[in-house]
Amino acid sequence: SRSGGGGGGGGGSADSSNLTTSESLTSILNQAWLTVRRPRPEWRRFAAHTPEVDGPPLLDVPMCVAAKYSVELGYEDQKLPSIEELEFSDMELERQHYRDTFIGKEHSCYVGTSDKLGPVVVSVMGPKDKTQQRHLCIVRTKEEDRRVVLVDSSGKEKQRVRALLMVMPELIGLKLCPCDEQELKDKLIALEKQVVVNTYKFGILYVRPGQTDEDDMFSNSHASHAFDQFLDFLGERVVLDGWSEFRGGLDVTTDTTGTHSLYTRFHDFEIMFHVSTMLPNHESDLQRLEKKRHLGNDIVMLVFVEGEQTFNPLCLHSHFNHNFVVVRPELDSTGATCYRVAVANKPDVPPYPPLLPRP
Numbered sequence: 284s285r286s287g288g289g290g291g292g293g294g295g296s297a298d299s300s301n302l303t304t305s306e307s308l309t310s311i312l313n314q315a316w317l318t319v320r321r322p323r324p325e326w327r328r329f330a331a332h333t334p335e336v337d338g339p340p341l342l343d344v345p346m347c348v349a350a351k352y353s354v355e356l357g358y359e360d361q362k363l364p365s366i367e368e369l370e371f372s373d374m375e376l377e378r379q380h381y382r383d384t385f386i387g388k389e390h391s392c393y394v395g396t397s398d399k400l401g402p403v404v405v406s407v408m409g410p411k412d413k414t415q416q417r418h419l420c421i422v423r424t425k426e427e428d429r430r431v432v433l434v435d436s437s438g439k440e441k442q443r444v445r446a447l448l449m450v451m452p453e454l455i456g457l458k459l460c461p462c463d464e465q466e467l468k469d470k471l472i473a474l475e476k477q478v479v480v481n482t483y484k485f486g487i488l489y490v491r492p493g494q495t496d497e498d499d500m501f502s503n504s505h506a507s508h509a510f511d512q513f514l515d516f517l518g519e520r521v522v523l524d525g526w527s528e529f530r531g532g533l534d535v536t537t538d539t540t541g542t543h544s545l546y547t548r549f550h551d552f553e554i555m556f557h558v559s560t561m562l563p564n565h566e567s568d569l570q571r572l573e574k575k576r577h578l579g580n581d582i583v584m585l586v587f588v589e590g591e592q593t594f595n596p597l598c599l600h601s602h603f604n605h606n607f608v609v610v611r612p613e614l615d616s617t618g619a620t621c622y623r624v625a626v627a628n629k630p631d632v633p634p635y636p637p638l639l640p641r642p
Contacts, residue, residue: 325634338613338623339591339592339593340356340593340625341356341588341593341594341609341611341623341624341625342354342356342593342594342595342596342609342625342627343593343594343595344356346595346597347595347596347597347627350597350630351630352596352627352628352629352630353627353628353630353632353634354625354626354627354628355625355626355627355638355639356625356639356641357624357625357639357640357641358638358639358640358641359640359641361637361638361639361640361641362640378479379472379475379476379479380421380428380430380475381406381421381471381472381475382472382475382476384408384419385406385408385419385421386468386472388408388411389408389409390406390407390408390409391406391407391408391461391463392404392405392406392407392461392462392463392467392468392471393405393406393407393444393459393460393461393462394459394460394462394467395457395458395459395460396457397424397453397454397456397457399453400424400425400426400453400454400457401424401425402424402425403422403423403424403454403457403459404422404423404467404471405420405421405422405423405447405459406420406421406423406471407419407420407433407443407447408420416434416435417432417433417434418432418433418434418435418443419432420432420433420447422447422451422454423471423474428475428478429451431447431450431451433446433447433450434446444459481551481552481553482529482531482552482553482554482555483552483553483554483555483583484531484532484554484555484556484557484581485554485555485556485557485581485583485584485585486556486557486559486577486578486579486581486583486584486585486604487514487517487545487556487557487558487559487578487584487585487586487587488500488501488559488578488584488585488586488587488599489503489506489507489510489558489559489560489587490503490586490587490588490589490590490592490594491503491507491589491590492589492590492591492592493590493592494590494592495592495595495598496598497598497599497600498569498570498571500559501559501570501571501574501575501578502564502571503559503560504560504563504564505560506560507589509589509612509620510560510587510589512612512620513587513610513612513622514545514556514558517545517547517556517585518545518546518547518554518556519545519546519547520543520544520545521543521544521545521546522542522543523535523538523540523541523542523543523544524536524538524542528546528553529546529553529554529555530555531544531555531556531557531577532577532580533555533557533577539563540562540563540573540577541561541562541563543561544556544557544558544561545558545561556585557577557578557581559574559578562574562577562578575601578601578604579599579601579603579604580601580603581603581604582603582604582605582606583604583605583606583608584596584599584604584606584607584608585608585610586607586608586609586610587610587611587612588609588610588611589611589612594607594609596609596627604629605628605629605631605632606626606627606628606629606632607626607627607628608624608626609624609625609626609627610622610623610624611623624639625639626639
C-alpha cells in the first residue's frame, strides 16, 4: 500500500440491503481486513527555552524550536509499553495483501479510469463457502490501496460492483470493465512488491564528550566501552565480506565500507545500521564525505552522546536525515546502565507512537 487508507464501511438502503451491517462490520474488523485510519498522537509544542529535566539536557531545544523541529523530551502522563505490548504503526502497509490473500484463489479484476482518481483497479474475491456473503476487495488508485468488504447475497457481479460504489462513493460514475488477464495479475503482484518495505537502514553517530562540530563527530574511529554496550543492545556485529542478507548499501566484497557492521532482525524486518565508528576514515577525506554518504542518506539517525553537552541536530548538514534519536548513557540507583532518550524531528515529520515518558 502506498499510504494508510480510509476505513471502509457500509450502510443500508432499499437497493443495497445486502451491504455491511454494523454487526457484521465489527466481525470483519476483528479479522483485520478493512483498511482503517488510526488516530495519531499530536506533537506537543515546547517554548523556546529548555524545559527542566533531571540532569544535563540532551537536545538544544531553543535551536530546534527556532527551526520548527518537533521535540520529545518525555511526558509525565506517558507510560512506555513493554516490547511485547508495542504495536506497529501502519503494519498493514507492510503486507502484500493481494499476493498473500488473492493469488491461487478464484477472484475477479476490474479496471477503469476516473476523472478524479485516475486509473482504478479493483480486485474482488468471494468466499469459499458459497453460503457466505463476505467478499474481500482491494481498490487501487494512484493515491492508495484500500481494502473494503462487500456483503452480497445476490451472487450477481453487477450487484457486487454496485455495492462497491455504495461503500466508496468517490467511485460513483466510474465504469469498471472486467479484466482477468494473467498479465494484469502479474503486474499487480510486481507493483505490490515494489511498494512494500521490510528492509531499513539507520545511522548511528558516536559523539565524544565536548564534541559539537559535525566533522569532529564523523572523525571518531574508535568506540568507547559505553558505546560498544549500546551497539550490543541494538544488534549483532556481522562480517561484511560475503554477507548475503540485507546490506543497506554497504560493500560486501572488498571492505571499502569497513570489515564489520551492525545488523538485526525485528519481527519480519531487516535493519542494517550504518555505524560511524565502523566505517573507515581516509586521511585525504578530512570532511569524512564517505561516511556522510551513508549516514547522511539515512532518514533515521541515532546519536549516542557522551558528556554533558547538548546536541543540536542542525549541525548535521543533510537533507535526508529527518528523525534524530539522541541517547545518553546513565547509571541508575543500582549502578546498572540505562539510557536517557530525546527525539527531534524535522517539521514535515508527522507524530508517531509511542510518545516518550519522563523517567
